[in-house]
Amino acid sequence: MSSGHHHNLFIPGSTVVHRLAPEVKLVAVFAFVIAVAVTPRRSIGSFAVDAAVVVVLFALARLGPRTVLSRLAVVVPFVSFAVLIPFIAGGPETEVLGVSVSTEGLWGTWNILAKAVLGTSASIILTSTTPVAEILKGLSRLRAPAIIVAIMSFMFRYLDLIVDEMRRMRIAMTARAHDPRWLWQAKPIATGAGAMFVRSYERGERVHQAMQSRGFTGTMPRLDTRSASMREWCAAAIAPIVAIISLIAGFALT
Amino acid sequence: MTTEPTSTPIVVVRHLGFAYPDGHEVLHDVSVTIEPGERVAILGPNGAGKTTLVLHLNGINAIQQGTIEVGGLKVDASNLREIRRRVGMVFQNADDQLFMPTVREDVAFGPANLGMSADERNRRVDDALAAVGATHLADRSPHHLSEGEKRRAAIATVLSMDPQILVLDEPTSGFDPAGRRELTELLATIGLAQLIITHDLPFALQVCPRSIILSDGRIVADGPTHELLADTTLLEQHRLELPFGFDPTRIPVGNVAHSDPPPST
Numbered sequence: 204m205s206s207g208h209h210h211n212l213f214i215p216g217s218t219v220v221h222r223l224a225p226e227v228k229l230v231a232v233f234a235f236v237i238a239v240a241v242t243p244r245r246s247i248g249s250f251a252v253d254a255a256v257v258v259v260l261f262a263l264a265r266l267g268p269r270t271v272l273s274r275l276a277v278v279v280p281f282v283s284f285a286v287l288i289p290f291i292a293g294g295p296e297t298e299v300l301g302v303s304v305s306t307e308g309l310w311g312t313w314n315i316l317a318k319a320v321l322g323t324s325a326s327i328i329l330t331s332t333t334p335v336a337e338i339l340k341g342l343s344r345l346r347a348p349a350i351i352v353a354i355m356s357f358m359f360r361y362l363d364l365i366v367d368e369m370r371r372m373r374i375a376m377t378a379r380a381h382d383p384r385w386l387w388q389a390k391p392i393a394t395g396a397g398a399m400f401v402r403s404y405e406r407g408e409r410v411h412q413a414m415q416s417r418g419f420t421g422t423m424p425r426l427d428t429r430s431a432s433m434r435e436w437c438a439a440a441i442a443p444i445v446a447i448i449s450l451i452a453g454f455a456l457t
Numbered sequence: 458m459t460t461e462p463t464s465t466p467i468v469v470v471r472h473l474g475f476a477y478p479d480g481h482e483v484l485h486d487v488s489v490t491i492e493p494g495e496r497v498a499i500l501g502p503n504g505a506g507k508t509t510l511v512l513h514l515n516g517i518n519a520i521q522q523g524t525i526e527v528g529g530l531k532v533d534a535s536n537l538r539e540i541r542r543r544v545g546m547v548f549q550n551a552d553d554q555l556f557m558p559t560v561r562e563d564v565a566f567g568p569a570n571l572g573m574s575a576d577e578r579n580r581r582v583d584d585a586l587a588a589v590g591a592t593h594l595a596d597r598s599p600h601h602l603s604e605g606e607k608r609r610a611a612i613a614t615v616l617s618m619d620p621q622i623l624v625l626d627e628p629t630s631g632f633d634p635a636g637r638r639e640l641t642e643l644l645a646t647i648g649l650a651q652l653i654i655t656h657d658l659p660f661a662l663q664v665c666p667r668s669i670i671l672s673d674g675r676i677v678a679d680g681p682t683h684e685l686l687a688d689t690t691l692l693e694q695h696r697l698e699l700p701f702g703f704d705p706t707r708i709p710v711g712n713v714a715h716s717d718p719p720p721s722t
Binding site for chain 1: 512515538542548550552554556558559569571575614615
């Protein structure tokens with residue numbers, strides 16, 4: 204895939220996960236992530252159940268381990284600092300591989316790591332099985348403010364164009380032997396960024412004219428009236444309900 | 458300059474004037490009448506005021522001087538919705554026109570603004586996409602279309618509003634010769650009145666029996682395209698140039714685009 208569409212995470216398919224209405228998937232992912240986030244860090248059993256749910260969904264959506272692992276890599280920068288916690292935190296200590304570290308700190312690392320991986324996995328399932336246009340539709344069916352959905356939709360539509368324009372500008376600079384290495388060579392980049400702002404602003408004006416020409420008066424029309432069936436809601440509810448039951452069970456057992 | 462209307466004209470522009478707030482005059486006493494089904498090219502050098510003129514037709518530019526009627530309805534702030542339904546404006550850059558995530562949603566945008574029911578809207582969308590041979594593009598994202606496909610989709614976005622006249626700004630810019638020929642054929646199948654801004658003089662000759670030359674905010678010529686293009690002095694005076702080796706006098710009059718249906722590939 205050319206680098207112009209790198210943000211397109213959707214993997215086409217026709218599995219049951221792909222076919223669910225976007226709004227039920229959005230709600231299910233949100234509920235699942237909340238359930239995971241409030242799970243106490245010592246409820247290892249609950250996390251195991253959540254992990255099982257995620258793995259079953261990966262299998263249902265036909266997402267292979269390579270896809271999943273490469274996409275999970277986005278959490279690395281966020282959790283890397285968590286690895287330091289056991290060395291910094293105080294309190295009682297334990298021996299791990301011959302190094303003495305804080306027990307509380309280890310639990311802290313585990314907490315961040317487990318929740319980040321489970322939460323990201325849930326969003327990987329959503330974004331891999333739902334095109335962006337459908338996610339936006341789902342948001343609007345869930346009555347998200349029309350203006351927010353419209354802004355997201357425009358951003359998605361024009362991001363690639365802006366990236367392409369930036370690439371062309373960089374090529375034009377390189378073609379004239381621009382080879383920035385040092386901070387004092389940053390000026391062309393700064394003026395380039397300024398030019399991008401102006402161009403995007405002008406494009407905004409032209410798009411607005413095109414919208415007005417087709418009767419736009421300030422409110423985005425609601426284009427679809429379809430909504431998810433009860434069956435879809437029930438199917439999508441399984442994952443978060445399992446997570447919530449395991450959460451409650453975890454509380455009951457401790 | 459104004460020809461006396463025989464039937465109800467689609468567009469009547471009378472003594473239109475427009476100046477920027479700094480006093481710079483862009484349009485000066487412009488009068489044009491366009492009859493139903495007529496295809497008219499607007500020719501002129503850069504900065505002549507061509508786009509400024511057409512943006513008056515649907516009230517994007519507010520009228521400062523003169524009057525405009527579209528299908529007998531006077532353009533003013535109180536009836537802009539109906540005026541914009543009647544005037545299908547296709548902008549120069551299709552990426553500005555196609556702003557929704559999918560082509561289908563974009564084609565539905567106009568009808569939705571007109572407050573149509575979902576059934577009526579879907580019917581209009583299907584008809585408009587079929588009319589430009591773009592049914593297979595309905596669920597694609599505009600970003601992934603070719604220039605030709607984008608232009609087809611852009612035309613569909615205004616056809617779905619059931620306009621009385623199609624206004625196209627530089628429709629062939631950025632096209633390869635094959636794409637240009639396909640567009641020529643497509644426009645010939647659309648029976649609506651069309652007003653086409655273009656720098657592409659052979660294209661104007663092929664598509665539009667009549668042309669208007671706008672220069673420095675004034676209409677300096679209005680007549681049959683083959684006559685205007687044969688007048689070398691007139692062309693020279695207004696920075697219009699035919700491509701090298703192109704001789705409009707050697708092309709028989711009436712040899713405009715033939716009405717083949719657009720290819721559905």
